[in-house]
Amino acid sequence: MYYKDYINNFREYNSYEDFYQHYELNVPDEFNFAYDVVERAGLEFPDREALVWHDQEDVKRFTFADLSKASSRTAHYFKSLGINKGDAVMVMLKNRYEFWFCLLALHRIGAIAVPATHMLTKKDILYRNTKASIKAIVSIHDERLLQAVDETMEVSDSLKIRVLIEGQREGWSNLHEGIKGMSEVFERPTGVNRIKNEDTMLLYFTSGTTGDPKMVEHCFTYPLGHITTARYWHRVIDGGLHYTLADTGWAKAVWGKIYGQWLCGSAVFVAEYKKFTPTDVLVDIQKFGVTTFCAPPTIYRFLIQNGLREYDLSSLKHCTVAGEPLSAVVFSKFKGYTGIELCEAYGQTEVTVVSGTFRVLRLSLVLWVKQLPAMNCFWWMRTMNLLK
Numbered sequence: 001m002y003y004k005d006y007i008n009n010f011r012e013y014n015s016y017e018d019f020y021q022h023y024e025l026n027v028p029d030e031f032n033f034a035y036d037v038v039e040r041a042g043l044e045f046p047d048r049e050a051l052v053w054h055d056q057e058d059v060k061r062f063t064f065a066d067l068s069k070a071s072s073r074t075a076h077y078f079k080s081l082g083i084n085k086g087d088a089v090m091v092m093l094k095n096r097y098e099f100w101f102c103l104l105a106l107h108r109i110g111a112i113a114v115p116a117t118h119m120l121t122k123k124d125i126l127y128r129n130t131k132a133s134i135k136a137i138v139s140i141h142d143e144r145l146l147q148a149v150d151e152t153m154e155v156s157d158s159l160k161i162r163v164l165i166e167g168q169r170e171g172w173s174n175l176h177e178g179i180k181g182m183s184e185v186f187e188r189p190t191g192v193n194r195i196k197n198e199d200t201m202l203l204y205f206t207s208g209t210t211g212d213p214k215m216v217e218h219c220f221t222y223p224l225g226h227i228t229t230a231r232y233w234h235r236v237i238d239g240g241l242h243y244t245l246a247d248t249g250w251a252k253a254v255w256g257k258i259y260g261q262w263l264c265g266s267a268v269f270v271a272e273y274k275k276f277t278p279t280d281v282l283v284d285i286q287k288f289g290v291t292t293f294c295a296p297p298t299i300y301r302f303l304i305q306n307g308l309r310e311y312d313l314s315s316l317k318h319c320t321v322a323g324e325p326l327s328a329v330v331f332s333k334f335k336g337y338t339g340i341e342l343c344e345a346y347g348q349t350e351v352t353v354v355s356g357t358f359r360v361l362r363l364s365l366v367l368w369v370k371q372l373p374a375m376n377c378f379w380w381m382r383t384m385n386l387l388k
Contacts, residue, residue, distance in 0.1 A: 001045075001238060001265030002037055003227045019232075019358065025224055032195055033223040034071060034107035035188050037262055042068030050262060052241060052288060053097040055272040060097055064262075071104035072186035073179040078105055078136075081161050081173065085110035085193050087135040088158075088203060090128060092116045092249065094140055095272040098165045098175060099248045100258065102138050107220075108186050110195040114203045117249030122148040129156040131215060132203055136161035138175065146172070197221050204251050204349050216251075216349045223259035225352040230260025232358040233345045235318040238265035240291035245281065245299055251349040252323070256294050266292070278306040282313070289315040296323040300342065301330050309337050316340060322347070322356075 004010045008026045013019035028036075041048060046065035053060045062070070083089060089111055093099040099115075106113040114132055118140060125148055128134060135158055137149055146169060153159055153171075162172045189195055201220045205213035230236045234244075234256065244256025257268050271284055282303060285293065293316060300321065319334070320343050331342050345356025 001041065001263060003231060003260075003263040003265075006224050006227060006263070016358070023228075025227070027197070027221055027224060029197070030195070031197055031221050031224065032107060032188070033220070033259060034104045037223070038064055038071065038104055039068045041262070042066075049267045051097065051100060051268055051270065053095075053270045053272070054284075056274055062097070062100075067100060067104060069184035070101045070179070071108060072184050073182035074101045074105035074175070075108040075186040076182040077175070077178040078102075078109060078111070080178075081136065081163070083109060083111050083136050083161065085189065085195065086112065086199070088112040088114050088132045089136045089138065090114040090116050090125075090132075090134045092118050092120065092137065092139045092145065093165065094118050095248055095270050096140060096165060097270065098138075101175075101179075103258070105186075107201060108188075110189060110193060110199060112200050112203050114205075115249050115251075115253065116205070117247060118142055118145055119249075120145070120148070122151050125149055126152045126156060127212065128205060129159050131205075133158040135159065136163065138163040138165065140165060141167040141169075195220060202254070206349050222352075223263065226255060226260030227263055228260075228358075229255055229345075229347075229353050230264045230266065233343065233353055233356050234260070234292050234294055234320055236261050236264050236266035237291045237317060240266045240317075241269050241289060242266045242292045243269040243271075243285065243290045243294070245293075245295040255347070255352070278302040282306070282308060282311040285313055285316065286311045291315055292318050292320075294320040294322065297321050297326040297330055297342075298324065300334055301327075304330065304333050304337070308334075313338055318343070320345065 006026050008024040013022065041064035046063060048064050049061060050064045050067055051062040089106055091099060091102050091113055093102070103113050114128065114134065116128065129152055137159065139145055139149060141164055149162060150171065163175050164172045165175045168174065198219050200217045201222060202218040204216045206216055207213065234242060236242045242256065242261045244252065246252035246256060257270060261268050269288055269290055273280055284290065316338060319340050322345050326342060326344050335341050343357040345353045347353045
């Protein structure tokens with residue numbers, strides 16, 4: 001959709017070397033995804049579908065105009081609660097559609113979104129409150145989680161605001177009640193509230209493989225880094241429907257559920273499963289006509305083991321994997337059933353895609369990997385001998 005506006009001298013690349021040498025982002029002096037992509041699309045293509053969401057009982061479809069208006073109302077509500085530019089707001093919403101309302105609203109204000117998993121304990125929440133000076137928490141209605149948040153209130157100096165997306169609880173505000181009647185227009189901040197490219201937009205806590213989790217900050221130009229994710233790795237289709245299987249508490253969600261996909265014109269599909277079962281995924285791909293799909297290799301193994309051949313997956317055009325090693329057996333079986341070669345990529349919370357298999361390459365072996373432009377990669381064998 002708009003990705004071409006952010007690539008210098010855009011054209012189709014004829015080889016990996018051409019891609020690596022000439023791909024270059026065109027970063028404007030001020031970029032804000034909520035205004036420059038979502039609001040723009042809402043005005044220019046108001047009926048264009050952006051988000052298809054469902055849970056066990058309901059299906060909701062949101063256009064760019066819907067999300068632009070909803071995020072504006074949410075931004076006004078957040079401002080009324082005292083959330084301002086630079087404030088850190090922890091968002092624990094699983095795969096609820098309200099996540100997109102809140103994330104875009106925080107972008108509009110210039111506040112810092114801190115996505116987090118609903119599995120956090122009291123200790124985890126207190127640690128994050130302290131390290132990131134969390135001012136507000138937006139949460140699903142989960143009794144264990146809410147109790148943990150409430151208990152941290154007493155010892156967290158920064159935490160002042162608590163918001164529920166549904167239901168009632170003492171000391172908590174209700175999001176849907178709060179946004180009723182709010183204006184559907186939220187003007188781009190100016191003056192002292194002007195949002196700069198270098199301002200912090202997102203903050204994640206890494207998994208803490210060794211020691212406590214570490215904070216990772218991303219500025220407002222971060223979404224542009226996911227053009228390569230969506231166009232050259234996911235290979236999303238303009239007007240298509242992309243499905244990344246990931247909880248919004250993890251960075252993988254913004255890799256595949258918002259930034260690059262919408263910049264490249266693809267809607268995103270989101271399912272809120274109470275309990276994950278492989279057949280639910282297969283049913284959804286068939287029912288909703290998913291065109292591109294991304295999941296860890298383990299998920300593909302589950303799909304194969306649970307009757308993948310019995311479903312009509314003809315809508316799928318490209319599939320990708322990340323997060324763990326892809327076995328040759330899973331690769332071969334999936335290709336045998338669908339004709340699609342799974343394409344791997346590697347990245348971290350601190351960056352976007354670092355290396356992988358990309359659209360500009362015609363590959364027959366999934367083991368071939370290439371680094372992205374602007375990335376300097378060194379490959380090591382297990383013996384720690386430098387390869388490149």
